[in-house]
Structures are given as structure tokens and as C-alpha cells.
Amino acid sequence: MNAANQRPDFIGALRKAREQLPGDPAFGDPLSVTGPGGARAVARAADKLVGDSPSAAREIGFGALQVWQAMLERVGRGKGTEEVTVMFTDLVAFSRWSLTAGDEATLELLRHVAKAIEPPIAERGGQVVKRMGDGLMAVFGSPDRAVHAAIAAKRNLDEVRVDGYRPQMRMGLHTGTPREIGGDWLGVDVTIAARVMEAGGNGNTMLSQATLAALDEQTLRELGHQVKPYRRGFFAAPLSGVPEDLRIFRLSPR
Incomplete structure (x- = not known):
């Protein structure tokens, strides 16, 4: 399971999938999580826990937060x-x-x-x-x-x-x-x-x-x-x- 979490091809596929989701596909970086809002606050906390090392779990977690934030901002507004x-x-x-x-x-x-x-x-x-x-x-x-x-x-x-x-x-x-x-x-x-x-x-x-x-x-x-x-x-x-x-x-x- 841990091996799959670190596989570059798996991580790359998840990043590609995030581009099809509502909101900002780069959600999770310092620029995208500044300011108030539940999704941004959770993202900042998650980043401290999981760090910025590439992983499948990180992409899945931030993908979910990306959709949450897009819903809060009325889907598509961030594009x-x-x-x-x-x-x-x-x-x-x-x-x-x-x-x-x-x-x-x-x-x-x-x-x-x-x-x-x-x-x-x-x-x-x-x-x-x-x-x-x-x-x-x-x-x-x-x-x-x-x-x-x-x-x-x-x-x-x-x-x-x-x-x-x-x-x-x-x-x-x-x-x-x-x-x-x-x-x-x-x-x-x-x-x-x-x-x-x-x-x-x-x-x-x-x-x-x-x-x-x-x-x-x-x-x-x-x-x-x-x-x-x-x-x-x-x-x-x-x-x-x-x-x-x-x-x-x-x-x-x-």
C-alpha cells in the first residue's frame, strides 16, 4: 500500500485527474490556501501533517478539498x-x-x-x-x-x-x-x-x-x-x- 502511495505514475495520474475536477487543480499550494474559509483552513492543517512530499494520499486529499472549496465559491468561479x-x-x-x-x-x-x-x-x-x-x-x-x-x-x-x-x-x-x-x-x-x-x-x-x-x-x-x-x-x-x-x-x- 505504501509503495503505491509513492509511485510516480500513480501520483501523476491523480494530478491529471484533478485537472478535470471543479476549482483550482493546484489547490494545496501556499498561494491557493491563504485567506479565510473552511477548506483552506483544513488544507493548511493537512499540509503540516503530510508535508509537501509527493504522494497519492496527498493528491486524493487535496483533490477532495479542491472540490469542497469550488463548491463554496460557486463551482467554476476560480477558473x-x-x-x-x-x-x-x-x-x-x-x-x-x-x-x-x-x-x-x-x-x-x-x-x-x-x-x-x-x-x-x-x-x-x-x-x-x-x-x-x-x-x-x-x-x-x-x-x-x-x-x-x-x-x-x-x-x-x-x-x-x-x-x-x-x-x-x-x-x-x-x-x-x-x-x-x-x-x-x-x-x-x-x-x-x-x-x-x-x-x-x-x-x-x-x-x-x-x-x-x-x-x-x-x-x-x-x-x-x-x-x-x-x-x-x-x-x-x-x-x-x-x-x-x-x-x-x-x-x-x-
Whole structure:
């Protein structure tokens, strides 16, 4: 029995079989088991017990956990075939302000900002994937809901003041098919969304061409907003890690 457990051909066949199962066929590696979730927690514990040496038992065990995790994430979502809209946010010049404001004021500001922008995201079906100090990443199943959330969040943020300081936030939205792995979303489309946000300068909300094309024709009209093409300043550095033909638009009230 132990001999079969270590046979390379048997292990290879099991790995091949895992490619046909729902979810991530590499489930069990450090990247795929980070983040919360029952299947991921069990996988982390199992990895400590069985180690990372190749074995048939390891492949069978992680294959079962792979299917469990796929069921939790709605089968197939981890394969990068479902279109989602990725949102990135970032407070403009936050680091410079926080150096002089101090920790207490900084923490107070971040709490107010979270109360302003996270409820509109959740109310419109968005999922906050991670918080990154003064910004966050969220995903939506619908670009229209993402735009609704962005506008509502910016409206709420206009009411935030801490010691006379009014935060400015830039936001970026891009629609594509990133991969969900280990509670995070990875891939070129995530990078593009982050770069779209960077084009927001001193507090603009930016959309990629992909997001604009995926919007319902009535959405912007109903929201009383319009878009204008983004043109990079003559001395501004080009955005890195994005397609050369990427078109970006600035969202603004009519």
C-alpha cells in the first residue's frame, strides 16, 4: 500500500485527474490556501501533517478539498471564466498627511473612510477582497453595480472631515476575467484595474474601456453622470503593466 502511495505514475495520474475536477487543480499550494474559509483552513492543517512530499494520499486529499472549496465559491468561479468588475481605491496624499496628523487622527480618518465607502460596496453586491492601508480592492459581478457603488461611496466621502482635513479618493474600475485563488483575485485584469485607478490623479473616478462597454446604456444617464476620455499629461509617466491600446475614461457629474 505504501509503495503505491509513492509511485510516480500513480501520483501523476491523480494530478491529471484533478485537472478535470471543479476549482483550482493546484489547490494545496501556499498561494491557493491563504485567506479565510473552511477548506483552506483544513488544507493548511493537512499540509503540516503530510508535508509537501509527493504522494497519492496527498493528491486524493487535496483533490477532495479542491472540490469542497469550488463548491463554496460557486463551482467554476476560480477558473477565470466569469466576468467581474474590479475596483481599486486610494486616498490622495494620505501618507504625507498622516505623518503630521499622528496615529490617532490617522486611525480615526480610516474608520470614517471605511464607514463611508464600504457599505455602498456591500449594498450593491460587491465584495471587499482586501484593505491596503488607505485603500481597498473590491469585486462586483456587475459593472453597473460597481459604478453605482463608486458614485455613492464618493458622495459619502464628501461628508468626512477629521481635524479640518477632507480626504480625496481616486478610484479605478476595470472589467475582465481575473482568477480567484485563495480568497484573492489575481491576473492581468487586476493589474489593469490598479493602473486605471492610478490615472485618477487628485481624486477622480476612472473607468476602463472594458467597463464602459459593459455598462447598460441607461446607467450613466440615470445616475446623472458622463465620461470623458483620459489623456495622459505630457510629462506624466506612462502606465506600466497595461496594454498599449488601453483606453481610460473619467467619470463625472453632468
